[in-house]
Every structure is written in structure tokens, then in C-alpha cells.
Amino acid sequence: MKIIVLVKEVPDTYGERKLDLETGLADRAASEAVLDEISERALEVALAYADSHDDAEVVVMSMAAESAAATIRKGLAMGAASAVHITDPGLAAADLGLTARTLAVAIRRTGFDLVITGNLSTDGSGGVVPAMLAELLEVPNATALSSVEIAAGSVSGTRNADGATMRVSARLPAVISITEALPDARFPNFKGIMAAKKKPFETLSAADLGIEPHDLSVAVSIMTAIAEKPPRAAGVKITDEGDGGTRIAEFLIENRLA
Amino acid sequence: MTDYPADSILVLLETTPNGELATSAAGLLGAASRIGTPVALAVIAPSQAQALAEQAAATGAERVLVFETNSTQAELTIPHVDALAAAAAVVVPHAVLISNSIDGRDIAGRFAARTSAPIAVDAIGVSRDDEGIVAHHSVYGGAYNVDSAATFGPLVVTVRQGAIDARAEARPVALESLEVPASGAASAAIESVEAVTETSSRPELRGATRVVSGGRGLGSAEKFALVEDLADALGAAVGASRAAVDAGYIPANHQVGQTGVSVSPQLYIALGISGAIQHRTGMQTAKNIVAVNKDPDAPIFEVADFGVVGDVFTVVPQLISALAERKR
Incomplete structure (x- = not known):
């Protein structure tokens, strides 16, 4: 059982996050980069399975800037057996389509029975890559799982969809995404951190994968404008002197909100 | 064709x-x-x-x-x-x-x-x-x-x-x-539907025009009813911060924020919510934001159009009765 966990480095949401207004890209210097918490939970699902199944091999994979290598290595320290880092200046501004196409090629190259991702990254919050990958890899997608059971030839779980909570299952190979309802990840211990230094860490360029990032014959989504929104001006702040509730009622009525 | x-x-x-x-x-x-x-x-x-x-x-x-x-x-x-x-x-x-x-x-x-x-x-x-x-x-x-x-x-x-x-x-x-040729693409199977998401008389959080949310400041699941009372007075959906969900005051499908639901209502009222960035991410495109919190330095006030520094348990009942008064 080969499990690929897609992980993502994101700006720490506890700090300020910035976009570069010239390039439209994330300003990496503006905030500390961390392994997305949802990626860690996805990895935990794979590692928990590997703990009790000797035949399980867990690979962490990421398409990210060169500087993200240290963050990806944390996945090895937590217990993944190997890492694949796809990095290429040509992929820096990749749209979702190019991202999915590149990852799909890398996933096929590595080989997989199961791909596990988070349901939504903390920064882009796109949430469409798992389904795109499933389509490109020609396998089923089971997304937004709040519980996961991995068996020899299948994966199943509870899916909290919009209208209903349901039990779903898929034959392997498959792509799943998990929600933050799944347990927190383990912390890397000293032994894990030392061991991580000796684990296979593969770095791939777009060319290694046969991907041409600037293929103009493929339709892509481009950013056409970017603007920093003026910070939402704080309005009126009063201290309750016995009439706080009445004052809110007046505000609501004045603004036709009640 | x-x-x-x-x-x-x-x-x-x-x-x-x-x-x-x-x-x-x-x-x-x-x-x-x-x-x-x-x-x-x-x-x-x-x-x-x-x-x-x-x-x-x-x-x-x-x-x-x-x-x-x-x-x-x-x-x-x-x-x-x-x-x-x-x-x-x-x-x-x-x-x-x-x-x-x-x-x-x-x-x-x-x-x-x-x-x-x-x-x-x-x-x-x-x-x-x-x-x-x-x-x-x-x-x-x-x-x-x-x-x-x-x-x-x-x-x-x-x-x-x-x-x-x-x-x-x-x-x-x-x-x-529409004639749809089957692609034959492999799909995951739906084995059973365990529960249809609650259908209450309250509007659904997603897409609601008014939302009243409560946070840790409500103190307990019993006291969280205050949030629901104000929501009902306004015909609003009920939301919550992650802290309130984690504390078990209300089920997770009410969570507003980065890992919950993003809302863009006409009116968002935050009660006892400090306003961590993860929460603000999910609500600050609301057209009007009202906040009540006893901590004057709570970040929620940075985005509130109208903020009251005070105790939700005195301010909100007064608000509810003022709204009821107006309806009469």
C-alpha cells in the first residue's frame, strides 16, 4: 500500500499575510511559512495506518518554492518514508489547472494506491485540486471525509456534505481529502528529526516531469488585477453604560437592518 | 441541435x-x-x-x-x-x-x-x-x-x-x-446517508442574509441559547466561532471562519467572539458588522461597524426587547 500525502507550505495565519502587488504572488518574506495544519492531519491519517501495517509506505509530496524544502522535511520527521518536492521557477505562478496537471504526473511517476490531501488549504482555500487530481488520475474522489478507514483494496469514511452526512467508499486507487475533524498530527521527535536527514528526498523540475509551464496552447486562469483592500475601517465603539442593547437596536433600525 | x-x-x-x-x-x-x-x-x-x-x-x-x-x-x-x-x-x-x-x-x-x-x-x-x-x-x-x-x-x-x-x-x-453519455469514470459509492442536515425554521448559515454568531464568551451550551434568541428575533442564521464549537456549545456545521463556513451576509452580529484572524476570514466581507465583547481590545472591534464593550448577558437581552418593542 503506497500512500501519497500532498502537503502544502502556507503563510502562518497567526501572522500577517501579504500578496505582492507587483507580481500577485504570495509575499513569502512577510510571514513565517509553516506546514499547513490540514496537511499535517492528512499525513497523520496515513501514518496512523502505517503504524499498524508493515506493508504501508507513506510518501509526502509538494509542489512548492525551493525554500519550502525544510517545511516538507517536517513530514519526513513526522514519519513519512520519503519526500518528493516539485520545484521550478516556471511553476511559481501556476494556476489550479497547471498545478493539478503537474501533481498528477508526479503522482503517477511515484506510483500510488491512495492519495490523501487536506480539504482546503489555509491560504488559497481553493478546495478543487483533489477532484481535479482524481479526474486526471482516472480514479474515484471521496472528499471532505471526517473519518477514514483504509482497507486492503478500498477506502471508506464519513463525508459531511452540504445537505447530508453520508457514508462513502471507493475502490483503490483513489484520491481522498480530509477535514479538520480528524485528529491532530503527532509531533516529530528527536529520533524522527535525525532519521529524516537520511530519508530519500527527491527534487523534481517541471522538465523532469515533461511539463511545459508556459504552454500557450493550454487555456489557463490568469490574475488580471489585484488591489489591497483598505483595511475595514473600524466604526463606532461604545462602552455599555446600561443602554448598549438599545444603541445596537438604533443602529440596526437606522441602517434598515432590523 | x-x-x-x-x-x-x-x-x-x-x-x-x-x-x-x-x-x-x-x-x-x-x-x-x-x-x-x-x-x-x-x-x-x-x-x-x-x-x-x-x-x-x-x-x-x-x-x-x-x-x-x-x-x-x-x-x-x-x-x-x-x-x-x-x-x-x-x-x-x-x-x-x-x-x-x-x-x-x-x-x-x-x-x-x-x-x-x-x-x-x-x-x-x-x-x-x-x-x-x-x-x-x-x-x-x-x-x-x-x-x-x-x-x-x-x-x-x-x-x-x-x-x-x-x-x-x-x-x-x-x-x-439532456442526453448524457456515461463517461464510465470511476466514482466513489454512497453507501448510506446517515443524516440529513438539520432542517430548522432558521435560515441556513450558508447564504444567509443575517447571521448572529456566538463565541467562547457565552460560557456554556445552555447560555448559548442567547445567541439563538437574538437570531430568532432578527430572522437570522446561527453561527459560531471555532472556540464555541470546540467547547461543545454548538455543532461544527455552525462554525464560521477559515475552516468552517464563509459568509457574506448583510448583517453579522458577533457575540462574545474575540475575532481571531481565522474567524474574521470567514465573515469580514459582511456588509455590516456588529460586535459585543467585554474585552475592549478584542480584534473583532477592528472590523466592527458598531461595537459595544460590555457584557453580552446584559446587552443582548436589552437588544432583543428593544427589537420586540419596535415590532409592536
């Missing part, structure tokens, strides 16, 4: 588990009507097709393509993607609008990958310029406005629920049955 307007915008209708038109449809059709001619696609059980097409037309669909099937009860995502691919092939739309819901994102992702179409996610609006369709996004928790567009060809757009105020005018019903 039937002719479709050159400026067709294909809208995938979302339906409730009972086969009714979901609330997200009005915004999608409204957005589509501003940039072209809304052509709706419904994937629905045969017995419910006619009623749904009528609802869609009343909500502004110029044409309603219907794929009658029961397969959506057993298979995830794929029936919708197959239908969308078949519809796009005959309609040749300038854009495809899909709700940015869990199911909507899956369908949009697979459809975009299958048709090699560019995809724009979580748009809060769409417009048309000389070169085509533009999607508008609010990113990094509302700190930046970003526009995106396709280099060529149709753009697939997932639209944030509740973000679109535009509504389309009712149209006469024009139902057309």
Missing part, C-alpha cells in the same frame, strides 16, 4: 436532498444574468424534474436542461460531471457557474480537469469586459481583491454562497431533456 444564445452562461443548479432548488441557485442565476443568458442544468430524479425546472425558470433560467437520473443517490460527483460535460458541449457557454459548496467544488474541479478549462474558485462576483468573463475574488481573509480570467475559452467559476445580491427576473419555463 437546439440553438443556444451566443452569450450563454451555464449554471449548475444545486438541489436539496428533497429535490427542491437550493438557495444558492438564485445568486448563481442572478450573476449569470448580468454577464449573459442564464442556461441552467439540473441533475435530478425523474419525478422531480418538472417542478425543479419551474422553480429554476421562476428564479431566472432562460432555458433549463434536465438530466433525469437516480444515479446521484449512489455515486459521488461523476453523474454531475458527465451531465455538465454533455451540457457544455451543446451550449458552448462563455462561463460555467457552480456553487462553491463541497459538492460544487468537486464537480467543478473534475469538470475543469476533464475539459481542460481554467477554473476560478470562490468568486464573490463575475463581470464581463471586452475580452470576456472576469471573476472577482476576495482573498487572504478579505485583505485583497483579485480578478482572474481565462486566457481563452470558457471559465469555470465556483461562486461563494451568499455573495451575489443580483437576482434574475422570472422567465417562462423552457425545459429540455
Whole structure:
């Protein structure tokens, strides 16, 4: 059982996050980069399975800037057996389509029975890559799982969809995404951190994968404008002197909100 | 094949588990009507097709393509993607609008990958310029406005629920049955539906025009009822911060924020919520924000249009009675 966990480095949401207004890209210097918490939970699902199944091999994979290598290595320290880092200046501004196409090629190259991702990254919050990958890899997608059971030839779980909570299952190979309802990840211990230094860490360029990032014959989504929104001006702040509730009622009525 | 307007915008209708038109449809059709001619696609059980097409037309669909099937009860995502691919092939739309819901994102992702179409996610609006369709996004928790567009060809757009105020005018019903060749793509199986999400008389959080949310400041599940009382007084949906959900005051499907639901209501009232960035990310595109918190330095006040530093347990009951007074 080969499990690929897609992980993502994101700006720490506890700090300020910035976009570069010239390039439209994330300003990496503006905030500390961390392994997305949802990626860690996805990895935990794979590692928990590997703990009790000797035949399980867990690979962490990421398409990210060169500087993200240290963050990806944390996945090895937590217990993944190997890492694949796809990095290429040509992929820096990749749209979702190019991202999915590149990852799909890398996933096929590595080989997989199961791909596990988070349901939504903390920064882009796109949430469409798992389904795109499933389509490109020609396998089923089971997304937004709040519980996961991995068996020899299948994966199943509870899916909290919009209208209903349901039990779903898929034959392997498959792509799943998990929600933050799944347990927190383990912390890397000293032994894990030392061991991580000796684990296979593969770095791939777009060319290694046969991907041409600037293929103009493929339709892509481009950013056409970017603007920093003026910070939402704080309005009126009063201290309750016995009439706080009445004052809110007046505000609501004045603004036709009640 | 039937002719479709050159400026067709294909809208995938979302339906409730009972086969009714979901609330997200009005915004999608409204957005589509501003940039072209809304052509709706419904994937629905045969017995419910006619009623749904009528609802869609009343909500502004110029044409309603219907794929009658029961397969959506057993298979995830794929029936919708197959239908969308078949519809796009005959309609040749300038854009495809899909709700940015869990199911909507899956369908949009697979459809975009299958048709090699560019995809724009979580748009809060769409417009048309000389070169085509533009999607508008609010990113990094509302700190930046970003526009995106396709280099060529149709753009697939997932639209944030509740973000679109535009509504389309009712149209006469024009139902057309759609032939959908099965792609044979492997899908996950739906084994059972455990529970249909609670249906209360309160509006659904997603897409609500008014939301009242409570945080850790409420102190207990019993006292969280105060949030519900104010919500009912305003006809609002009930939301919560992650802290309130983690503390067990209210189920997780009420969580507003980065890892919960993003809302863009006309009115958002935050009670006992400090306003961590993760929470603000999910609510600060609200048109009006009111906050009550006893900590004068709570970050929620930085985004509040009207903030009261005070105890929710004295301020809110007074507010509720003031609202009741007015109704009399």
C-alpha cells in the first residue's frame, strides 16, 4: 500500500499575510511559512495506518518554492518514508489547472494506491485540486471525509456534505481529502528529526516531469488585477453604560437592518 | 441541435436532498444574468424534474436542461460531471457557474480537469469586459481583491454562497431533456446517508442574509441559547466561532471562519467572539458588522461597524426587547 500525502507550505495565519502587488504572488518574506495544519492531519491519517501495517509506505509530496524544502522535511520527521518536492521557477505562478496537471504526473511517476490531501488549504482555500487530481488520475474522489478507514483494496469514511452526512467508499486507487475533524498530527521527535536527514528526498523540475509551464496552447486562469483592500475601517465603539442593547437596536433600525 | 444564445452562461443548479432548488441557485442565476443568458442544468430524479425546472425558470433560467437520473443517490460527483460535460458541449457557454459548496467544488474541479478549462474558485462576483468573463475574488481573509480570467475559452467559476445580491427576473419555463453519455469514470459509492442536515425554521448559515454568531464568551451550551434568541428575533442564521464549537456549545456545521463556513451576509452580529484572524476570514466581507465583547481590545472591534464593550448577558437581552418593542 503506497500512500501519497500532498502537503502544502502556507503563510502562518497567526501572522500577517501579504500578496505582492507587483507580481500577485504570495509575499513569502512577510510571514513565517509553516506546514499547513490540514496537511499535517492528512499525513497523520496515513501514518496512523502505517503504524499498524508493515506493508504501508507513506510518501509526502509538494509542489512548492525551493525554500519550502525544510517545511516538507517536517513530514519526513513526522514519519513519512520519503519526500518528493516539485520545484521550478516556471511553476511559481501556476494556476489550479497547471498545478493539478503537474501533481498528477508526479503522482503517477511515484506510483500510488491512495492519495490523501487536506480539504482546503489555509491560504488559497481553493478546495478543487483533489477532484481535479482524481479526474486526471482516472480514479474515484471521496472528499471532505471526517473519518477514514483504509482497507486492503478500498477506502471508506464519513463525508459531511452540504445537505447530508453520508457514508462513502471507493475502490483503490483513489484520491481522498480530509477535514479538520480528524485528529491532530503527532509531533516529530528527536529520533524522527535525525532519521529524516537520511530519508530519500527527491527534487523534481517541471522538465523532469515533461511539463511545459508556459504552454500557450493550454487555456489557463490568469490574475488580471489585484488591489489591497483598505483595511475595514473600524466604526463606532461604545462602552455599555446600561443602554448598549438599545444603541445596537438604533443602529440596526437606522441602517434598515432590523 | 437546439440553438443556444451566443452569450450563454451555464449554471449548475444545486438541489436539496428533497429535490427542491437550493438557495444558492438564485445568486448563481442572478450573476449569470448580468454577464449573459442564464442556461441552467439540473441533475435530478425523474419525478422531480418538472417542478425543479419551474422553480429554476421562476428564479431566472432562460432555458433549463434536465438530466433525469437516480444515479446521484449512489455515486459521488461523476453523474454531475458527465451531465455538465454533455451540457457544455451543446451550449458552448462563455462561463460555467457552480456553487462553491463541497459538492460544487468537486464537480467543478473534475469538470475543469476533464475539459481542460481554467477554473476560478470562490468568486464573490463575475463581470464581463471586452475580452470576456472576469471573476472577482476576495482573498487572504478579505485583505485583497483579485480578478482572474481565462486566457481563452470558457471559465469555470465556483461562486461563494451568499455573495451575489443580483437576482434574475422570472422567465417562462423552457425545459429540455439532456442526453448524457456515461463517461464510465470511476466514482466513489454512497453507501448510506446517515443524516440529513438539520432542517430548522432558521435560515441556513450558508447564504444567509443575517447571521448572529456566538463565541467562547457565552460560557456554556445552555447560555448559548442567547445567541439563538437574538437570531430568532432578527430572522437570522446561527453561527459560531471555532472556540464555541470546540467547547461543545454548538455543532461544527455552525462554525464560521477559515475552516468552517464563509459568509457574506448583510448583517453579522458577533457575540462574545474575540475575532481571531481565522474567524474574521470567514465573515469580514459582511456588509455590516456588529460586535459585543467585554474585552475592549478584542480584534473583532477592528472590523466592527458598531461595537459595544460590555457584557453580552446584559446587552443582548436589552437588544432583543428593544427589537420586540419596535415590532409592536
